[in-house]
Amino acid sequence: MPFTHIVTFKWTDENFEDGPVADALQAVVATVDGVQSYVCGPDIGLAPGSYDFAVVGTFDDRDSFTTYRDHPEHQRIINEMITPHLDARTVVQLES
Amino acid sequence: MPFTHIVTFKWTDENFEDGPVADALQAVVATVDGVQSYVCGPDIGLAPGSYDFAVVGTFDDRDSFTTYRDHPEHQRIINEMITPHLDARTVVQLES
Numbered sequence: 001m002p003f004t005h006i007v008t009f010k011w012t013d014e015n016f017e018d019g020p021v022a023d024a025l026q027a028v029v030a031t032v033d034g035v036q037s038y039v040c041g042p043d044i045g046l047a048p049g050s051y052d053f054a055v056v057g058t059f060d061d062r063d064s065f066t067t068y069r070d071h072p073e074h075q076r077i078i079n080e081m082i083t084p085h086l087d088a089r090t091v092v093q094l095e096s
Numbered sequence: 097m098p099f100t101h102i103v104t105f106k107w108t109d110e111n112f113e114d115g116p117v118a119d120a121l122q123a124v125v126a127t128v129d130g131v132q133s134y135v136c137g138p139d140i141g142l143a144p145g146s147y148d149f150a151v152v153g154t155f156d157d158r159d160s161f162t163t164y165r166d167h168p169e170h171q172r173i174i175n176e177m178i179t180p181h182l183d184a185r186t187v188v189q190l191e192s
Contacts, residue, residue: 054188
């Protein structure tokens with residue numbers, strides 16, 4: 001069953017240059033099987049109070065998602081590039 | 097340019113029956129032109145601390161999104177079905 005992983009991020013510094021985060025995530029995704037779609041990037045600043053960055057990935061199933069989630073390079077990006085700049089994060093996961 | 101609208105919701109009562117919200121949103125979306133994809137629904141409860149519900153809609157452009165956002169039935173859903181149960185909400189909007 002397709003699995004959609006939705007994450008929104010708020011940075012401690014709203015001017016944090018998050019382009020390298022997006023590039024690094026896309027590079028990991030390109031190596032994972034079972035990714036149906038994957039978008040990530042910065043908020044465009046249209047909606048008042050918006051968060052700063054989002055990831056939306058749809059995977060063939062939970063196993064494909066788990067491969068992505070646990071990929072060592074993904075964990076490195078989280079630990080070294082995301083967490084140090086993270087003020088808040090929300091996640092929702094859908095199956096449909 | 098495609099416009100992706102990503103919203104996560106946390107309900108005041110995590111047992112809030114949000115199926116009717118998803119159905120009502122899908123019914124509005126079916127009447128709006130320029131919707132490339134639209135998924136919404138409840139979190140499956142896999143990730144610790146996850147929010148409760150999400151919407152991810154990709155529109156042909158900002159105008160299509162605005163038509164959806166400002167649709168009277170969408171506003172009614174927000175005011176009558178969502179806001180009374182809302183503890184927290186995040187939004188991120190991407191263009192790519």
